[in-house]
Amino acid sequence: MTATAALKAVIFDCDGILVNTxxxxxxxxxxxxxxxxxxxxxxxxxxxxxxxxxxxxxxxxxxxxxxxxxxxxxxxxxxxxxxxxxxxxAQGLDTFPGVVELVRDLASHGVPLAVASGALRVEVRHFIESLGLRELFSVIVAADDVAKSKPDPETYLVALDQLGKELDDLSVDPGRVIAIEDTPAGIRSAKAAGLYVIAVTNSFPRERLDDADCVVDSLERLDYGRLVSMIEHER
Missing domain, CATH: 1.10.150 (DNA polymerase; domain 1)
Incomplete structure (x- = not known):
């Protein structure tokens, strides 16, 4: 199966979303x-x-x-x-409830996945390899790849550009791409790039994340169908 026309891709932050680092x-x-x-x-x-x-x-x-x-x-x-x-x-790495399941569910539906992180590339690769998810992410944008960190939109703009090449669609609509973030800076970065943003209260309380399009307490209740519904509701 492939992703619907409504949902083009999902971009995950790394620290505070994929892993509790x-x-x-x-x-x-x-x-x-x-x-x-x-x-x-x-x-x-x-x-x-x-x-x-x-x-x-x-x-x-x-x-x-x-x-x-x-x-x-x-x-x-x-x-x-x-x-x-x-x-x-090396002493151990924790993740958050529902994140591995969500990544695998999206991948099973053919949704292109990316990581957009302020961490170094070597760190991001190690984290997602530790979770057994490396092969599911076609794009990784890390601190090494940009001149300006979040809240500047460069990280997400670079990710969108690389996803566009993966999709053979250089004009991919950012409004059909979901970013999953946990910080105000990350939300501002993704929104400035034009993405639909889901924020998770892993690092900040809800009132600090209200610039996101949707705020959830956990990724446990999110799946492919729910994300498609969110995007379709916005259009």
């Missing part, structure tokens, strides 16, 4: 920042840094402390954080 990213950042005197608690991380890619998170941390940053130092920090995260993830 925000606490792991926080720990990895602290391993790098604490020795520099720039550590912060988890609440501050969630309030200020979630939604940033690694580069922008370090730029924010140094900028807020009035410390200089250059490309060489930034590259070293990103590499150190990547290594710290790899070691932490």
């Amino acid at each position: 925000e606490p792991l990213h926080y720990r990895a950042f602290q391993e790098v920042l604490v020795p520099l005197g720039l550590g912060h608690d988890f609440n501050e991380y969630m309030a200020r840094y979630i939604g940033f890619d690694d580069r922008d998170a370090f730029i924010e941390a140094f900028g807020s402390a009035g410390l200089p940053m250059d490309e060489v130092l930034l590259g070293q920090l990103v590499k150190a954080k990547e290594q710290a995260l790899r070691e932490i993830v």
Whole structure:
């Protein structure tokens, strides 16, 4: 079977949607920042840094402390954080209820799937491989692929462009593509790119996600049919 004309593709955020990695990213950042005197608690991380890619998170941390940053130092920090995260993830990785089932259901109906993430490509690949889902995603757009992180729409625009090539439809209607996000920055990014956005309250309360087209508490009750209905209702 193939996807309907109404639903062209679904794009998943990675951290906070496919995998419960925000606490792991926080720990990895602290391993790098604490020795520099720039550590912060988890609440501050969630309030200020979630939604940033690694580069922008370090730029924010140094900028807020009035410390200089250059490309060489930034590259070293990103590499150190990547290594710290790899070691932490090796201890175990959690996902969210319903996400694996939803991905497999969409794939079984021929819906093209993509990941649009602020994490590094090597991290995203490791996460989805750990879930046994790598072969189901035809497109991955990560921090390595864009100049501007969310809430800028570039991540989703690049994903749409690559999906258009996959579909042999370079003018794919973004209004027929669903983005699944968990942060205000991610929602703004996807909406600015013209996508229909479903937000999940994995990381923020509902009132912080009200710019999305639909807000749910879990992906457990979503399936191919429900997503098609959402898109058709909007048209």
